[in-house]
Amino acid sequence: xxxxxxxxxxxRRLAVVVAAAGVVGCALFLYGLWHTPNYAQSLFGRTGSDSxxxxxxxxxxxxxxxGVQVLLALWMYRRLPGRPAVPRPVPVTHRVxxxxxxVLSLPIAVHCILAYGVRLGDPRxxxxxxxxxxxxxxxxxxxxxxxxxxLPSWTLPVAGALLAITIVVxxxxxxxxxxxxxxxPLLS
Numbered sequence: 001x002x003x004x005x006x007x008x009x010x011x012r013r014l015a016v017v018v019a020a021a022g023v024v025g026c027a028l029f030l031y032g033l034w035h036t037p038n039y040a041q042s043l044f045g046r047t048g049s050d051s052x053x054x055x056x057x058x059x060x061x062x063x064x065x066x067g068v069q070v071l072l073a074l075w076m077y078r079r080l081p082g083r084p085a086v087p088r089p090v091p092v093t094h095r096v097x098x099x100x101x102x103v104l105s106l107p108i109a110v111h112c113i114l115a116y117g118v119r120l121g122d123p124r125x126x127x128x129x130x131x132x133x134x135x136x137x138x139x140x141x142x143x144x145x146x147x148x149x150x151l152p153s154w155t156l157p158v159a160g161a162l163l164a165i166t167i168v169v170x171x172x173x174x175x176x177x178x179x180x181x182x183x184x185p186l187l188s
Contacts, residue, residue: 013151017144017159025137032118032129041115043107051115055108056175062108063175065101066167069094073160102139109136124187128173135166 043051072094074080112132119125142159145151177184 009150010152013148014155017141017148017151017155020144021137021141023137024140025133028113028136029118029130029133032113032116032133035113035117037117038114039116041111043111043115051111052178055111056178058104058108059171059175062101062104063167063171065097065104066164068097069101069160070164072097073157077157105135124173124177124184127187128170131166131169131173135163135170138163138166 040047043054046054071080072090075083075090076086076094078084078086109132116125118129118133120129138159142156142163145155145159173184173187
């Protein structure tokens, strides 16, 4: 009987996920780097510094939804103490909240990439620009991992954690910067 090479197949599947995430992240990075910024680009009718408040509010909502996502994921995988049974609505709620988080992130991302592009001139904007590209690459990876039943069990929590951490970094370098008087601890 022939032995199937599951290790090689797993490595190939992981390589596809990482490559897809890399392509998405790199494509956004290169577009943002080469794109001529349009500082007059509006976000729901707000331009320039008027858009900071709205983007900060939207980013804070995304951060809260990411926190809900983490809690729901921990509940689904029975990692929350005192919550042994997972009610049926929890996985559905997790998907709905994830979709809402993604949709809510889009206007922020579109405005950032069109109005400012990728900026590497100072630490805060460099970290923010790279994290924004990583976010959509990580989102791509998470969707591919969720859809695959043939990847190691550790890939889903790793992809989800990368996504959550990236959201925290994005919020830290944007909304906190705005709420803290245009200063960010450690990056100002």
